Amino acid sequence: MSTLNGRIGRKPRRYLPGAFTALVAAAALLGSTPAATAQENPFERGPDPTESSVEAPRGPFATATTTVARDSAQGFGGGTIHYPTDTSEGTFGAVAISPGFIESQSAISWYGERLASQGFVVFTIDTNGIFDFPDPRGDQLLAALDHLTARSPVADRIDADRLGVLGHSMGGGGSLSAVDERPELQAAIPLAPWHLNQNWSDVDVPTMIIGGETDFIAPVGSHAEPFYDSLPSSLDKAYLEMKGKGHFVTNSPNTVIAKFAISWLKRFIDNDTRYERFLCPAPSPDSDISEYRDTCPH
Template sequence: MQQHSINSAPAPAPAPTTAPAPGGRRRRPVTAALVALLAVAGLQTAMTPGAQAADNPYERGPAPTTSSIEAVRGPYAVSQTTVSSLSASGFGGGTIYYPTTTSDGTFGAVAISPGFTGTQSSIAWLGPRLASQGFVVFTIDTITTVDQPDSRGRQLLAALDHLTQRSTVRSRVDSTRLGVMGHSMGGGGSLEAAKSRPSLQAAIPLTGWNTDKTWPELRTPTLIVGADGDTVAPVSSHSEPFYESLPSTLDKAYLELNNASHFTPNTSDTTIAKYSISWLKRFIDNDTRYEQFLCPIPRPSLTIEEYRGNCPHTS
């Protein structure tokens, strides 16, 4: 997004005031005191996070607010393009959502897999919602709807390779800033993808399912999202063990949705979007402006049953 500055000549400084003070002493010139005050204020401004954030070349979009990350659409207009299964290699095709503008340079990207028996339509709401916040998002179909998590992990990586090497929007993507997400077996697949490719910057399994319960080898910042009412992949046997097995040194978090089911990620959900956006921004874009939504640890609420994590984040 273009930044505009207003160039106007500064007003002339007033003449020093040197009226005598009571007792015959002369006051210190007002301008000298004002200059000193402004110098201190300027130094403090230069040290604020907002000033430092300008040094991050991956920062995209305006400073976030709770309202902006909970909104159905972010600051970017979004376009989309379809990838046919006939032109896809190693996955089943899909839809790429991307910011329409080319004035902000490249964007980080995330591939998202549906769950068992699901198609990309089941996770399609995440495409424009995440892309409008400044990401290229690839919602994919799997080769068959019954593919298992290990296969879905390989397909997520194949989709990212297509996105960065062969897609029509590859010039818009920064191939060094990539992440994966997925629902159910697709969530289990996102863990598999992160295990296979440690260079990934973020992983977000949504009510993930996997027969492998331990992930001590992961090096990718991971946000595990579970649901308190999940009877397909209960948090006690899936999301919680996944989270607890991650290395203690890893940037990680566990969000358990309140009054939610295994299929909550299949429809537009503000809590999932809010924390997914924050996680992707924080670790794919290294945008510390979003740390405020992750640390301190969010408290239980009408939509959050529980949240765990290690703060502050270091990556």
């Protein structure tokens, strides 16, 4: 059984818009309306999204950073925390991101400000060792989340019930390991993931896998695609394959990847159904996307 900051058990119940609607209807019959009607989803952050807002290099939130020094006692190799400076809307969901084999955090640094400016606290980490395999990277992602929510300077800005993980290559495999180990997490996005384990049928966390069509380091036919296929069919899951792109397509700013990553995290960490329209219906193959598969948010 997994734990997170003293909480024991599986992931907390996700916010259900239908439950709120039923509550409003019942209250109307009784002649009263709950005060919460002013904001049906208390986890929404930022203005109503548009196609241009999810594709923009920056979101609506101003951001700042703080550095976490390498310290072997904390379980990961240090990193950089990117966070929104405005807390007037409340606390934020948070994500930890791991680089891949022989990479430093610089390989995934572009996600930091991009995601933070959309309303997340983002921790881009270095691993204990650049040669660490996926499972240790998964453990380090979880240690980074624990640091964020319990000991970091921005812990009071974070809702510890709304957390996710991303990772590139072996870090992507690590993100699968992390959600397999800690099912109360809310979202995962493995980026060109590599792992020797092909079976992720026990994963119970909404997962979007992003791969490159011509990846020869972690070929999608033997990594990303079988990982996706092994995830339960009942799970909210998606597979995005970038047309003509290789293993490192996820390591530099990319509008398509940002759009889908932001929408996935917003939908499942913030329970924000305003972003469903960027995920469903599934996009058709085009000059950027060679394949897209999903179950669409249930």
